[in-house]
Amino acid sequence: MNIIIRTLKVADLVTLLNSLLGLLAVILVQNGFTYFAPVLILAAAVADGADGYLxxxxxxxxxxANLDSLADVISFGLAPVAIVYAAAGTEASYLLLAALCFYFFCGILRLARFNTAHQGLPSFKGLPITAGGIILSAYVLAGERYFHSGLMILLSFIIGLLMISKVTYMKARKPVHVGPVGLLFTITVLSYPINTEYTHTLASLLMAVMMIYVISPVFRRNGERKVDA
Incomplete structure (x- = not known):
């Protein structure tokens, strides 16, 4: 045990924080913290980005790398599934459960593929599970008035398919990309203890930003075709 602890570096400690936030989200949503739980997932996403930078x-x-994937399974695989199913309440159904299980399995497969064949490449093959977990959590955090079980079922299946697809997604590492999005994440998380109405609005904006990322390969392909022409 001591040998393992000695091998840990600063980035690994942040990764462990990521996993802890995911675990707390699972526990808290079972105790009625419907909106605080997805806020923790957004905080876990910030930690996930920070550990890569560090x-x-x-x-x-x-x-x-393996520690990061294990943490991601908890924070962006298991936790969003638990959050969505708990938030569904009376709208929960076997079909929703099946869709969430599909999302979860696809997320695990996505991480396994990344660990074996994707590290060091300039882009991601398949939608990152972090993005998927953020989308599901932000959708719940946007508020009860927007939640619809049927839409969540569709969203879970689509995200799952994109995670195991060969569609390429850019790695957002440039400050011009990371800065504004990171600021939006931080403000959304910090808004929760101030006023949840602000949190709902910011989560809706965050959801829109993430959906733009989801469809970004379409814009990139169109740009490449114009250059070739």
């Missing part, structure tokens, strides 16, 4: 800045440990 790993590139200070170099990562030998177990860093």
């Amino acid at each position: 790993s590139r800045l200070f170099s990562g440990s030998e177990i860093g």
Whole structure:
């Protein structure tokens, strides 16, 4: 045990924080914290981005990549599923459960593929599970008036398929991309103790930003076709 602890670096500690936030989200949503739980997932996403940055800045440990994937399974696989199903309440159904299970399995497959064949490449193959978890959580956080079980079922299946697809997604590492989005995440999380109405509005905006990312490969292909022409 002591040997493992000694191998951990700063980035790994942030990764463990990511997993802890996901675990707390699962526990809290079962105790009625319908909106605080998805806020924790957004905070976990910030931690997920920070551990990657710290790993590139200070170099990562030998177990860093696998540790990151295990944390992502909790925070962006298991936790969003638990949050959505709990938030559905009376709208929960076996079809919704099946859709969420499909999303969960696709997320695990996506991470397994990343660990074996995708590290170090300039783009992602398939939608990252982090993006999927953020979308599901932000949809719940947008508020009860927007929640519809049928739409969530469709969303879960589509995200699941995109995660295991060969569609390529860019890695957002440039400050011009990361800065504004990171600021939106931070403001959304910090707004929760101030006024949940602000949180609902910001979560809706965050959901829109993430959906633009989901369809971004379409715009990139059109741009490439214009350049070729």
